[in-house]
Amino acid sequence: MALEITYAEVTFKNESKSSGINSDSAAAPKEKTTPHESNHSFSKLLCTSLLIFLLLSAISFFTAFIKQVWSCCPKNWKPFSSNCYFISTESRSWNESEQNCSALEAHLMVINSKEKQDFITSQLRKQYAYYVGLSDLQGNSQWQWVDQTPYNKNVTFWHSGEPSNVEEHCVMLNIRSQRWGWNDVHCDGKQMWICEMMKIYL
Structure with a gap:
């Protein structure tokens, strides 16, 4: 049990x-x-x-x-922002100046801001005048930039009293009373010039 x-x-x-x-x-x-x-x-x-x-x-x-x-400018061109600038050392007419810029795959300089105006004038020699890419080639007081950038009347740097002559259809940068500004001139006059192109990105 x-x-x-x-x-x-x-x-x-x-x-x-x-x-x-x-x-x-x-x-x-x-x-x-x-x-x-x-x-x-x-x-x-x-x-x-x-x-x-x-x-x-x-x-x-x-x-x-x-x-x-990795952005750069060609030799002897000056960089500023996203562009490069070439300042000539010889004089030509406005049309010849634009043709020279075109041959360099560039165009005459467009100035549409105070920063660009101040930059480029700090690079120029006071004894010379320089063509820029503004003109009135149609002769109707309608200023146009060579690259079709709209002309803004609120961002201009004309000398006092300029533009002064309806027969003068091209624009140059020169100095008056220690101040750089724009002056309308005859297009066949011989001046230095400034080319502008976009920076090269590698």
Whole structure:
């Protein structure tokens, strides 16, 4: 009889342990894997977002770097903003000056801001006058820039009293009373000139 009781107890205990292990083992993986999977997804999303951010930052940096560092002007041309300027050392008529600029894949200078006016006049020699790309070749007082930039009456640098002659259809930069300004002149007069072109980007 004692053997039967012992067997029954052993059997009961084994069944109890077995069922306890099964229920625990079924529940345990669920409790342990869910947070693990969630953390893994979050880490993956974070890494992906970080990589995209770094890639976009790198593209922006290299674009800015190329534009700033790898732009240049031809030899003897002066850089300013996004353009290059060539100041002649010989004199020609206005038409010849524009033809010379065209041969250099440029055009006579367009001045449409105070910054450009101040920059270029700081480079010029006071004893000379220089053709720029403004003219009234039609003779109807309609001033036009050679590159079709609109003529803005609010951004001009005429000397006092200029333009002064309806027979003078071209414009030059010269100095009066220690001040650089624009003066209308006859187009066949011989003056120095200034060419303008876009910077070269490599």
